[in-house]
Amino acid sequence: MSRTQRAEAQTSERSTALGPDKQGTESCISARQLCDGCSVILSAPGTTASNSGSVELFLESLLYIRGTNCGFCQLVRDAVFEELRLDPTLELNPRSSFKLQWHDTAAPGGRAGFKILGLRSAWIGFGDERKTSSRQLQTDTRRVYIKARLQPVLNIQQVSGWINHCTANHKACLARQDRTFQELFPGLQVLRLIDVQNDCLVETPPASERYVALSYVWGEIRDFTLTQANRQELMQPGTMSKVWKNIPVTIKDAIDLVRTLGLRDLWVDCICLMQNDAEDLNRGLEVMDRIFAQAWFTLVAACGHDANAGLPGVRPGRRKEQILLNMVAPGVSLGVFFGPDAYLRQSIYETRAWTFQVHVISGRILYFVDNQVFFRCQQAKYLETCEDHPNLAITSYLSEGTTRYPLGINQTDHPLGSYSDMLTQYTRRTLKNQSDILWDMAGVMRRFSEKLGSPTIQGMPACALGRSLLFTGQNLHRRNGFPSYSWAGWQGKIQFPAVQRSGEGLELVEWIDWYETPGSGRTSILVLEGPRDIDHTSLLFTCQGLPPDAHAHRRVCKGFDSTSGESMSYPLLSFWTVAIILQVKIFDVFHGYGRLIGKDGVTCGAMVLDQPLPGTESLSAEPFEFVLLSEGSSQLPGAPELDNSLQGTCGYYHVILVVWEGGVAERRGVGTIAKEAIAKGFGDGAIWKEIALG
Template structure:
């Protein structure tokens, strides 16, 4: 039987041949047709699967979104400035420079810094960001961190961009991992930024390094684990991820993150009974239970109604179950309570709730325990994303944070410019400008920073964040680039180094009540005294000054850009702080090396004392009694053989002071804070340096460099001092010797002999009725000091 009809002779002949085929051939043909049909069906199904997977990839499950390329530049510009995670997907959208780069090979092998690849000028990259995926990544970072909308007229064409790659580290072992575990991130260097920084110095503090990361979903393309690759940030904080960070810290960091301030095994590690906590289950204030696990909150109060705070009127009601009404609390506090519940923690410490705000005695008692409150805390939340207590904890609830993660597909690879690293984020926060928050961060073992873009976890052993896969058990030799972006690390290796850092940090921050400065550092001071076994904190510190290292503590300097102005005190509150204490003065304070005496704006290094030249120190304590201080001494190691100048070295007065020498006037008792010691004093002339030597125009500076001159004729340049410019000091000042150091280029080296450690730290003072006040600090050559015929003197410094 034939199933085809044919009208042409050729086709008729063909069908006749087919009709003569055996039945077996017919069955084979049928089988081939069936197999072909099945293959066609499989192909169709496979194409449908690919299409569906592609559509799913364009709508990720974590709330991020992908967009097709836009031809409308205004629409792209809006997306660059949008507040959600964005992914542009098109491998074809590359400029002529970027399309010639082999990004796969770059991420596979890296680019050493010596072989940087030139890209283009920054202005050209910004223009091409609407048509090139890779240029758009750079543009997104620059627009976000440089705040270019504030500097529309600056010419960026002189800034050239160059590409290299940097190692992200390795979580699995040695410093030099095999290629399988080696992860790279791209880094864009920019040349020619000096003019931009000089014109807009505030932008320098906020413009971080430009790094571009490979997303974790592409790690398999290089045969690597997802370690240290970027991951997508969700709309809300992943509680399970936070719990994982805490667990990794608990199980792998040992004493480093477990012990509180180097306390011995026999010391009580419980909170004092007078410390109150919020019970987030019963919603009441309760005395801290013994050995309880609790969370602490660090935040900015801001201009918020005081109704939510605990007072003597509501403390009784708040101490009963249900006494804390969350509807009256600002959002930072309500979110903290919710977050504690999510973590499974029952207790929470919040200063506004746990301290009776209108009780001076309760405030004093609680402030003295801040080292314990934050040191014992299981976890401290840093509300670094808000400007006041009214602001929510970003990411604690939906729609409370704006994500800043931008993803592009370049040559088939998902590349990302993520949120700023921790240091860069904190530099932009109001939280980081407040003085009280410094010690709250420094004293805490585990810190969880809530910022506008993501959450960062920091402990003494590691740093984690939502956008980087960095979770590991912390192999002893593992490396992780996030650890370079630590927000805070305290204490440092020695007590005075830790103290200097704390003073620098706190004096640069703001206080609503400026007389709170010493109180805001009390927890840090207690921790230093306990951690380094210095003794009773009340005897180790006075007016913020560390007395055990007084010879170094006296070497503080005003920030040269800050006027010399006394810090005000509330009406009716005691005496002003002594002039020798940095806390008596407004503005930032530096502890810098002697290089400050070469250039007034030089602020690097630490002061170095090679010999103490004061034998005994005394202070009038808060009760009015004069007590001797236990100040650490530093002895000089003299070279052998000695030079002629060293043989005639300065010999400081020694011995303790008798009771009569400790009295200035029997009819006028000395006030607390008066420092008493014996040294030598001498007068020298001074002359201000020119503006060029001082480094900046006098309009920008309130302290400057002065030449210290001998009183001989002709005068000799014998040293250098840093003194206030307004009001200008007199032409002659009295100096008193404190200690010995080593420095060149601070005196006339053609006239005065140069030898090892030949200069003194000397304090410039003014005198009134026998009491002296600090005016400034200087360095004077030893030979010139001896030649000035200094006189021994008992100094009463106030």
């Protein structure tokens, strides 16, 4: 069956779902301006929600559509090229046919559109160059919405409408106003703001102020900053105009925008925190996440690479008019559009680690990115390129990357899974100072700590230490000043397959009592008690070589005595468990994958190294110590799988590879062994010992 025949058959199946008005409208499309397949495709939209996205529509390959004069094919070509610009890593086979799906509500902002399968973010939607009445919009919600043109100057009325619509309809998006200043900003004496109406700096303790918080990339631009010397002068009305030429363009545009929106106050770090007063600066940095959380909305300047990139569209002459629609057939106009995440992913702003928690913590964000403007709250998205329908339904944005996080952190029923997802995203980003790895996530960690009712230890929830230790990564590098047991102790992208939502991932049995031991090694504090109802007939406590009362020592941790006499800058994790010596034979040096071999010479496990280890470069097997953390019925995701013939018949143990330095164990890899391997250790076999893990 040809592509056209397949499309015609699909359309025939769907014809009963089309209303008579819709069929009449689509029948006027002139097939002479479209190729045969596209003329059929454009008759398909208009399905009911029940079958939206259920039927695939076929289009020719990229090689074909690059040379055709068909208007719809050219639009798909434009979508592909724009996607490649935004995501250069995308790989496409130019000879493969494209497949499209029509969705009623899945596009950004809850819109309808064609999804091009194989592309990550591009959508094709309908537009109308004619003036559309409010009544027409109400009856045609989501279908005809792309504007004909994007004007050079931002439509302030539209932006105000977004904010007002959210304020009136989404109460959960608004910052709380029922707490005192000290409850909102602990330790902060005053909150400094730029008063854009009086053109000066103000210091205010009230918690009811509506202010906008600016988040932007400094770059190499030397910002105008608040100092002890200019503080008093900046608090005089009209002073900002006197130093206007010294202020970076992005901050100038932010001041103009806030003023035009009819608001009064703007928070900018370099002007509202005293840069040459360490005490004042640290007080502000300690509550910076709260400043963004409490803002009326956050203004994200994600254009360009420094503080002079500005906010395109705020002032005339800063961006050009953009044509958004193509007339593909008489009376039928379509355009390509993307949600904010597609543009954010290719921005310098999005690569910075500290910007991550701005997304997570801010209840509402106005984005300026790639010469476009988007507004995102916890319940909807608004796009500058789209008409605003009066009855646009509240829509979830969980399907789109970064901007889903506020909903995830505030309303998730699976905080451990959400936290692990966020850390995976966070560890992809770039740190200016490696020592800021925990600082830049402090606000997120504090909120999850409150959600879980559990403190964090070096960025790991204390209530889930055993699972959190099973993170995986490839080609990682140790980060100085942080422990190897934490994701914070490694540079590189980390994944957390073991910290999953309920009903997913690993089902673990854990037995460990976890103690936190200060870097001095003097005292150990119990932070998480293991379950007391362990089945002592388990292979764990009956394995060959273990004393009969091994489990009785679970509660006792003496800490460690440093052989070097030096203290560490971070706490250790101390615990009792089983240790075993197995050989490691690396079979994939690029990914650090290795097989674990017992004393009988048979493979009994698999692992992934955190970083190359001396002795693992050769093809020969070398012995290393492994520490058991938990048992489960499945292998560890992220590590290489065992061959079917080698899989454990009684389940698995999840282990970490450790090396010892000065009486302290350091993690160097993670993996899975078959339960039977417990009797196949080299040397003294499996032993019960105290581990001080750093």
